Amino acid sequence: MSQRFIKNFSFHEAVDYFRETGEKEYRAKQLFIWLYEMNADSFDVMTNFSKELRNRLKKEFIISPLTLRERLVSKKDGTEKFLFETRDGQFIESVFIRNDGSDTGRLTVCVSSQIGCQMGCRFCQTAKVGFRRDLQTAEILDQLSRIRRVTGLKNNNVVFMGMGEPFMNYENVMKAADIMNYSFGFHISARKITISTSGLMDHIERFIDEKRPYNLAISLNDTVSEKRKLYMPVEKKYPFAKISKLLREKLPASKNRVTIEYVMRKDNIKPEDAARLKKMFKYGRIKLNVIPLSRGEYDLEVPAADEIDDFIKELESMNIPVSVRKSLGSDICGACGQLSGKKYDL
Helix, strand or coil, X not given: CCCEEHHHCCHHHHHHHHHHCCCCCCHHHHHHHHHHHCCXXXXXXXXXXXXXXXXXXXXXXXXXXXXXXXXXXXXXXXXXXXXXXXXXXXXEEEEXXXXXXXXXXXXXXXXXXXXXXXXXXXXXXXXXXXXXXXXXXXXXXXXXXXXXXXXXCCCCEEEECCCCCHHHHHHHHHHHHHHHHCCCCCCCCHHHEEEEECCCHHHHHHHHHCCCCCEEEEECCCCCHHHHHHHCCHHHHCCHXXXXXXXXXXXXXXXXCEEEEEEECCCCCCHHHHXXXXXXXXXXXXXXXXXXXXXXXXXXXXXXXXXXXXXXXHHCCCCCCEEECCCCCHHHCCCCCCCCCCCCCC
């Protein structure tokens, strides 16, 4: 019998497993506390389990599906990038972000949800990898476990903004987010978990209809449909105008907060772009997050600092909150759009 990843279990699946093997149901909660709160990397340390149970678990399951291959630390801002290898010889990257540069403030882990990506966005290095496969729930969760073990710090924020399109791996991503949120799991507040999408409208609607408690981030990046198609092919199937209509109709009845992500390139921060943005978003529970384009292996120009400042000033009169996200970890290729699983030949 081949070993399975135990972190693929939801809590209810763990309950079922212990019940079916003749154990008490409370073993499931004990297991989750060991795996996530205690961050155990061996069944041997689970001392409130009998030796017989520990041996059975060791025979049937693997705790950590990932192997750390490289850790890079930014000299500019302390951001850390981790290269992990999966059991089948694939590679993913994750990022640990000290938002204020210290170990005591907002600590964010940016996790990957797929190996590569099929969305084809022109400003993203992951697109160059192409799509390899979805990550299993265990492989998503183990990114947090590994990073916490290596850094000795417990992150209090998670963003699904690493490699891949999270909504193309919807079931595994939601399962992982739920375990992150469990009070006896990682115990991260739902409002501190953000799931990003390039704009898959049917999944956005499902996410809202299912009343998922997590924050939602949607990548816009252009205000003209024909131009957005050039940089984000998803626009051809899911025009942002339709997504905007969906948000107007669905958000008033939803508790979700939605962040619109806008990567600033040299060619999308003109006054007319700002004017169109102001017209697009006049409803509540929306925040606009703008971020400078990170340098990468693509033929796109990074805007100058004064051009970015002028664009921000143009947006100041918007009726929704506007925030400027710093590009952290750029010196280790850990910034937005720079993750590629560097072992791949691009």
